[in-house]
Amino acid sequence: MALSLKLPELPQVLIWRYFDDEPFLHYNESSNRTDSWEPRIKRHWRAMTWARETEDLQEMVEQLKRMLAEVTGQKGQDKGLHILQATLGCELQRNGSTRGFWHLGYDGRNLLTFDQKTLTWTMDMPFTQQKKTFWEPRAPRADLVKTFLDDTCPAQLQRHLASLRSEPLDTGSPMVIVTFRNYPLGRVTLTCRAFNLYPHMATRGTLAWLQDRKLVKQKAFEPGTILPSGDRTYQIWVSIWVLPGQEPQFTCNLSYHGGNIEKRAVIVNTVSGEKTRQPSTSGVGGRVKKSLWTTMTTAFMVTSWTRKTGGDSTLLLLWWLLFFSTVLAVLTLV
Template identity: 35%
Template sequence: MPLSRGAPAVLPFLLAFLVGRGAGSSSHSLRYVYTSVSEPGQQEPQFFSVGYVDEQEFVSYDSKAKRRFPAVPWIRKVEEEDPEYWEQGSQLVWSAEQVFRMDLENVARYYNQSGGAHILQYMYGCELRKDGSKGGYDQLAYDGRDYISFDKETLTYTAADVPAQNTKRKWEAEPAIAQRNKAYLEDICIEWLQRYLDYGKETLLRTDKPEVKVTRKEDYDGMETLICRVGGFYPKDIDIDWTRDGEVWLQDVFHGLVSPNSDGTYYTWRSVKVDPKERERYKCHVEHDGLPNPVDVAWEEPDSNLGLIIGCVVGVLLLIAVMAGIAVYFKKSQDGYKAAAASDQGSNSSGTGTAVPI
């Protein structure tokens, strides 16, 4: 989405064709993020470009090398069908980088800013949901805040504030741009998402079963918190609820973000504050593609360690007794040897010639 005078309103259409043209099955997404950063003392802003399929980085751009590179092995399969994939993609992202530099200057001018560090980010992509519907997004942010976004259903732009109205007026003066954006998000992007999913199906289309465990901690007010920890699952989409007597319970329920593990799986948690007397009424209900059926997990009293402790104590006592017996035995043997040695010496010295039994 250019804000520059030299290339008015072509960036969403230009960037949309930078290699990403994808599509997929249920609950999958293709997303690209472009970032331009200006810092005091730098002649030119830094530029970054990254592509994601289902939040897995699969391509990135090196502005120094002016090249786009694969981030995962499976994307190399595209070269068999499109030998020019990397060269064309690199050229297009490099062109976008030049436009972004001018865009960053223009937006700073809209806000009457003459210096300092600033950041312009552009994100666009598409998704296929579980119900078969398609989604798409195309938006810009400046210094970490919303700037302007495109609605493909209404073919309109939403400016976040007064300075962003400058961009909105530019883009609305070119209706064909909105039509091209819509076509990309609904068709071309979906087609490429499906293609990428086929290339990386061994990892992107796998399902890893979630591990569910409920723990508890006592609260200062006599209540307690049950915590449902869910980890090791893939894909990311998961439904977790606390239920009370089989019904979804929302009171005093808190949740964490779904976060990635180092092995590519995800983890998260849900907690609920309960009266200890009613603890058994609550269960953690989990639904995920890796589970053949939903699971309901309640908190369980940990197995008693008393038997183990007693067994260990008895074992230690027996060991001590055995060691003591061995020590006594060796001591007696040693004393007997010494006594026998003294007796032999005495008979020899007396010369009595007493016979020794044989």
């Protein structure tokens, strides 16, 4: 008895869009429709908005398809599976300015990056002059890329922000937790963590330690120190060293736009020998994007598959590995 494995047809296009590193929108090639995982987007976007988003994505796909077809059609190119990857987007910084980025990859390797200052494409990998001459002219036109990064993407980002801000997520009130950890050298680390901070709270506020009602250490909310929680809220933490027995003298104070929360160190969640992240410096740890406030990234994968004898299962596996590596790479951009 012989068994045959019928391989599923590979999609030609996969598109995921991320908002602050969280997937919230995707494009369905079979239905030619754009959909979102974010319920607030679904409730507030009208048919015209969905059509515009879909049209913008389709135009980008056609541009990338033409590039891939031109590359794979060149003499000497191997048959089989080839994948063109693109990660592009823009960042809205705290001062209101924006910055764009556009990266291209081919068959799972970084290939080209667009330089917004010089309006040119540069190679990301070691290259010969022959490779440079081959790839750079085939990249998307610089004027079109500039228009997208300077105008189209920031407008889309502002549109998404407006939809999300119109109906904040109800994840509960801000929460403050105090923990301590004993060290063998006669010192105690007090750590105060604040959770469930909405974006409008996280733009203006402080998390501070007070000793006998006097300020000891304070940290203002900044894009470089607040951490996304994964549910559109943010968190921040601050730690100090104290001597054993001093804990009751200390109070953690969270001050934010719309409220104030205090938590005394004597009312603690005791974590003896806890294995949590400790600050590497005297300030708040865990830096995220240095000067960013909000970022939007779109990941494209466009495939070309010229069937050849044998190796179909291997090619299918390779395709999925490249897909997931692209998704992970999006989360580590800039």
